[in-house]
Amino acid sequence: MELSEHLFRRESGRLTAALTRIFGVHNLALAEDVVQDAFCRALEVWKVRGVPDNPAAWLMAVAKHRALDVVRRERTARTFESEVSRALESEWTLVPAVEEAFAVDTIRDEQLRMMFSCCHPRLPEDVQVALVLNILCGFGASEIASAFLLTRAAVEKRISRGKKALARSKQLFDLADAEFGARLSAVQRALYLLFNEGYHGSSAETAVREDLCGEAIRLALLLLDCPRTASPDTHALAALMCLQAARLPARLDAGGDLNPLVEQDRSRWDERLVEQGIALLERSAVGEVVSAYHIEAAIAAAHARARTVDQIDWPTIVELYDRLMAVAPSPVVALNRAIAIGERDGPEKGLEALRAIENADRLRRYPFYPAALGELERRRGNLAAAREHFSSAVTLARSRAERRFFEKRARDGVGG
Amino acid sequence: MSQFLYLYRMAGTARQEAMGTPERAQQNMQRWMAWMRDLDAKGHLKDRGQPLEQTGKVVRGQQKAVTDGPFTEAKDLVGGFSIVEARDIDQAVELSRGCPILDGGGSVEVRPVMKMDF
Numbered sequence: 213m214e215l216s217e218h219l220f221r222r223e224s225g226r227l228t229a230a231l232t233r234i235f236g237v238h239n240l241a242l243a244e245d246v247v248q249d250a251f252c253r254a255l256e257v258w259k260v261r262g263v264p265d266n267p268a269a270w271l272m273a274v275a276k277h278r279a280l281d282v283v284r285r286e287r288t289a290r291t292f293e294s295e296v297s298r299a300l301e302s303e304w305t306l307v308p309a310v311e312e313a314f315a316v317d318t319i320r321d322e323q324l325r326m327m328f329s330c331c332h333p334r335l336p337e338d339v340q341v342a343l344v345l346n347i348l349c350g351f352g353a354s355e356i357a358s359a360f361l362l363t364r365a366a367v368e369k370r371i372s373r374g375k376k377a378l379a380r381s382k383q384l385f386d387l388a389d390a391e392f393g394a395r396l397s398a399v400q401r402a403l404y405l406l407f408n409e410g411y412h413g414s415s416a417e418t419a420v421r422e423d424l425c426g427e428a429i430r431l432a433l434l435l436l437d438c439p440r441t442a443s444p445d446t447h448a449l450a451a452l453m454c455l456q457a458a459r460l461p462a463r464l465d466a467g468g469d470l471n472p473l474v475e476q477d478r479s480r481w482d483e484r485l486v487e488q489g490i491a492l493l494e495r496s497a498v499g500e501v502v503s504a505y506h507i508e509a510a511i512a513a514a515h516a517r518a519r520t521v522d523q524i525d526w527p528t529i530v531e532l533y534d535r536l537m538a539v540a541p542s543p544v545v546a547l548n549r550a551i552a553i554g555e556r557d558g559p560e561k562g563l564e565a566l567r568a569i570e571n572a573d574r575l576r577r578y579p580f581y582p583a584a585l586g587e588l589e590r591r592r593g594n595l596a597a598a599r600e601h602f603s604s605a606v607t608l609a610r611s612r613a614e615r616r617f618f619e620k621r622a623r624d625g626v627g628g
Numbered sequence: 629m630s631q632f633l634y635l636y637r638m639a640g641t642a643r644q645e646a647m648g649t650p651e652r653a654q655q656n657m658q659r660w661m662a663w664m665r666d667l668d669a670k671g672h673l674k675d676r677g678q679p680l681e682q683t684g685k686v687v688r689g690q691q692k693a694v695t696d697g698p699f700t701e702a703k704d705l706v707g708g709f710s711i712v713e714a715r716d717i718d719q720a721v722e723l724s725r726g727c728p729i730l731d732g733g734g735s736v737e738v739r740p741v742m743k744m745d746f
Contacts, residue, residue, distance in 0.1 A: 220650035352649030
């Protein structure tokens with residue numbers, strides 16, 4: 213029997229959710245200890261006896277068993293104060309309550325509630341993302357630190373701050389709460405940030421980044437699994453992630469350097485993810501509201517539909533960027549819109565649009581701004597200016613991969 | 629071929645540490661599986677053996693005094709055993725060098741099974 217990929221990480225979030233239901237969210241640390249115990253036990257036993265046929269079920273059985281032990285041992289000394297705590301008091305109801313906590317639907321719902329609790333508006337977004345990664349995705353502080361290029365201490369601080377807030381809350385977020393809508397937006401936003409960290413992020417390690425994208429997609433699909441959270445904009449968000457992630461295999465060239473979108477080998481895009489993304493996008497097209505996720509997904513779909521670079525429908529893409537600017541304006545969106553205008557109407561118009569960006573000073577440290585200027589200058593034959601812009605981009609690069617990318621653009625483009 | 633007992637020893641704290649994060653547990657597990665598979669493929673694995681609980685009792689002396697133990701704080705708690713077949717002790721030792729428990733600060737005690745061929 214082989215271990216399925218990331219088995220422990222995946223089960224970590226599911227088991228923690230079930231155990232939190234039993235012990236109460238203020239006992240999150242206890243739930244985590246029980247999960248850790250179950251994993252230790254699995255290691256000891258599987259090492260010698262081999263991995264069982266259903267390792268996830270095995271882990272769950274151990275966790276249930278331990279949960280019963282803990283409740284029986286501590287029910288007099290510790291207050292559980294969970295939503296099922298009354299049932300824990302009597303042997304008659306204890307076993308059914310523990311079984312119920314580990315039922316498929318309960319585990320799904322408790323994971324969703326945990327996700328909603330992690331995205332509490334009083335917690336900063338970086339804390340929310342770290343909490344989600346730690347509790348629901350089973351990432352350790354050191355792993356989050358290496359993915360986000362932070363120190364382990366900084367990540368530990370974020371996690372412990374978040375967990376303190378969680379422990380103070382009486383119970384996990386109730387999906388029937390009046391604040392549901394606002395909180396769903398916060399959850400979507402956290403998953404969007406998590407995905408983007410993987411997609412554009414600072415870590416040079418491809419495997420780490422693909423993991424982050426994979427986790428964001430997994431959690432978005434979990435939201436789609438429950439009717440209440442499967443709103444049109446959740447569908448759009450999941451579509452966006454699938455369509456972007458489809459390009460991951462082609463993002464790096466043979467030498468491990470970043471490949472710009474238009475130069476990617478489209479045959480290396482993940483066909484299955486493209487299809488899934490398009491299907492999700494179609495299902496997102498209900499209701500009145502067109503969210504930023506809808507528009508971003510539509511842009512990604514326009515790229516995905518083009519078999520060759522010549523087939524890219526730039527007029528549609530420019531239109532979509534216009535709509536995105538209306539819904540969620542930002543200098544980075546304006547920058548991408550200007551690049552699309554350059555593709556549709558030629559470099560002069562593109563440069564015009566770039567110069568017209570409001571709040572362009574917010575792009576001062578964003579290396580893709582001078583890179584876009586350089587690209588458009590190069591296309592209209594102004595090589596000296598192009599060279600200058602590309603060298604600014606090189607100095608602003610935030611990672612080695614980015615620096616090499618801009619250096620290559622400068623070399624290839626302007627022959628210097 | 630002779631038989632050898634591998635005793636896997638590790639401190640309780642190191643055991644927790646080797647577990648670390650779920651992803652590290654996964655990697656640890658994969659290394660064990662690969663090592664065991666390799667031993668098996670080369671015909672050295674006589675018996676995979678059994679894992680042992682971290683707790684138990686010790687009965688000692690003529691008074692037959694019973695104490696709790698071994699304790700998880702013990703420096704090198706036996707966590708399990710396997711039986712391998714090897715040409716001689718040198719080969720058995722060589723084979724044990726691949727054991728992932730060593731990376732986690734544990735040890736493998738290699739003990740020849742006494743031969744009864746006198």
